[in-house]
């Protein structure tokens with residue numbers, strides 16, 4: 040009788056023990072799966088083709104070439120054009136007003152022509168909608184896509200801009216993406232892009248087939264070029280990336296989102312690639328790092344440009360005053376530049 044009780048307890052212990060062991064084995068296998076870096080969905084995975092965007096507002100200023108009639112621009116020689124898409128939010132009306140009065144006010148500097156587009160998402164707020172109607176009527180520089188206006192969906196907002204650029208801009212244009220809490224020294228930007236254009240022109244001379252110099256232009260990081268940066272693995276942080284999302288120890292080389300510039304053709308290729316690629320919430324890493332890798336565009340094509348940006352982070356009335364003063368100083372230093380403003 041007693042021995043059968045012992046056997047029963049032994050059996051029970053064995054069952055519990057083997058359950059525990061198999062739990063361990065499964066946990067280890069799962070862990071290995073998570074840490075298996077050779078299978079990286081972001082780099083090698085596919086999703087079903089995402090549909091194209093629908094736009095609620097489009098920048099009339101560009102579509103109707105409104106500034107082309109500007110008297111100042113009439114006799115200017117335009118060597119290159121850059122269109123900057125600034126990530127904004129429907130209700131950030133004051134920031135847009137501020138930017139229109141500072142660095143985005145220049146429509147021409149020493150051979151370069153500029154346009155700016157503010158990228159926003161959907162809003163349900165009737166008050167904000169009414170203000171946007173007014174803003175659109177007045178400036179015509181808003182691109183509103185039919186998607187969410189929040190931070191987590193930033194990549195879709197940026198890509199909506201890339202898609203619109205691919206379908207509406209002159210194929211020779213330069214595409215730029217920028218944040219709305221930056222000052223950009225446009226004068227320095229013109230000089231440094233001019234050097235890159237010169238370099239790319241020289242490089243076409245050696246090319247055996249016909250090549251447009253724009254095809255050889257790199258992705259230019261106007262703010263920070265991120266190299267060997269480690270993902271933030273602490274849950275809850277703004278830039279948190281889990282192991283399941285991305286397994287490598289470091290991100291590919293990429294341009295921080297503050298500002299980057301590239302020939303439109305590259306933007307079009309990145310956008311096209313994005314449509315079947317799994318998304319990473321960090322738009323700059325995803326677009327200029329991961330999607331670029333997927334297209335086999337070499338790391339040598341990511342350039343660090345001279346310092347020409349100033350990041351402010353928070354933007355309130357006090358900071359805006361400070362930004363205005365800084366901009367005036369930057370601008371005054373280059374008073375001799377040939378320049379135009381196209382103020383509507």
Ligand SMILES: *[C@@H]1O[C@H](CO)[C@@H](O)[C@H](O)[C@H]1NC(C)=O
Pocket residue numbers: 116118149150151
């Ligand atoms: C425009 O480009 C031409 C060469 O292609 C150059 O000679 C000229 O100086 C440039 N103009 C400006 C304003 O940069």
Ligand SMILES: *[C@@H]1O[C@H](CO)[C@@H](O)[C@H](O)[C@H]1NC(C)=O
Pocket residue numbers: 234237238241
């Ligand atoms: C263009 O680049 C070449 C070398 O790549 C250099 O010799 C030349 O001075 C540059 N020209 C200008 C106008 O910067």
Ligand SMILES: *[C@@H]1O[C@H](CO)[C@@H](O)[C@H](O)[C@H]1NC(C)=O
Pocket residue numbers: 241242245
């Ligand atoms: C073009 O080729 C010549 C001769 O092969 C070489 O000396 C020169 O550095 C090359 N230029 C560029 C911009 O690659």
Ligand SMILES: *[C@@H]1O[C@H](CO)[C@@H](O)[C@H](O)[C@H]1NC(C)=O
Pocket residue numbers: 308311312315
């Ligand atoms: C767009 O991407 C698809 C694959 O997702 C590819 O087959 C196609 O050639 C690409 N088109 C262009 C214009 O790059």
Ligand SMILES: *[C@@H]1O[C@H](CO)[C@@H](O)[C@H](O)[C@H]1NC(C)=O
Pocket residue numbers: 333334335
């Ligand atoms: C990139 O290179 C890999 C490996 O050589 C190849 O399998 C893949 O098709 C290439 N992708 C593109 C878009 O060219």
